[in-house]
Amino acid sequence: MTEQQQVKEQPLGRRERKKAATRRALSEAALRLFLERGYDDVKVAEIAAAADTALTTLFAHFPGGKEALILGDSEERRSSLTAAVRGRADGTSVLDALHTFLAGRGMFADDLDNEFRRRLDLVVRTPALRRYARTLWVDCEHTLAQVIAEETGKDADDLGLRLLARYVLEVPDLVATDPAPRDSLAEAFEHFRRGWPDLA
Known part of the structure; x- marks a missing residue:
């Protein structure tokens, strides 16, 4: 140790x-x-x-x-995203790791306790909080692009990689009011897998 x-x-x-x-x-x-x-x-x-x-x-x-x-702030999200990509199991793609990571958080999780659900509902129906939540995720764009680049040998400044990072981080806000957000998350990642097959 x-x-x-x-x-x-x-x-x-x-x-x-x-x-x-x-x-x-x-x-x-x-x-x-x-x-x-x-x-x-x-x-x-x-x-x-x-x-x-x-x-x-x-x-x-x-x-x-x-x-x-x-x-909170973006720091927890940055460290969690980094851990999800770097700590993925052998044979697990970057996109699968990110899908699994998001599926276990916030509105996508299926085991929310009552207090967290009340907090989540407050965020979704309060414009200022929802804008702030989106900002926290989008602020992680550089970190996510960087860690994907490090894990895959790509250039972190590559526009395609930056686009992927931004799109992944926009998903929580895009589907916040969808009736079945987990289904929307899965659909979003199917689009990502078709758009970035080398990361799937």
Whole structure:
């Protein structure tokens, strides 16, 4: 086991646990207030007060403001996309790995708990949150193109590869209101496999 793995497997320290608890309290307070009163009628100061924290603390944890309280930032998405492509099983294509990755997230997952479903419904019906969610995914375009290039020996600046990365990342927003999003996801990836057969 490497030193880095040992560090990762160590339990969180007191400071990290406190930060995680504060983030969770702020996020939960935001969700509760947004559901009760509507996203546009809640101010960030009210969320901080509901979580019993200072406004400066809220912005320290969520510099993206109200949207970030529900959706976080792009960093988790970047690292998860990278892991999905790099960590795919032998014989699994890049497109199959990305399809499987997206199928297990958000609206595509079939095992959502009640709180996450409420959060997802809020995002879909709130224009500002939906725009922010799309931005978070699209912000991962360079990362996704880069990791696909590294895994396949292609040029990350190749327009075809950049197009694929963008199209894959647009799917969650494109099918957000479809009656059967998992079916739409599968259909989207069939198009990708026909358009990029060397990655299928």
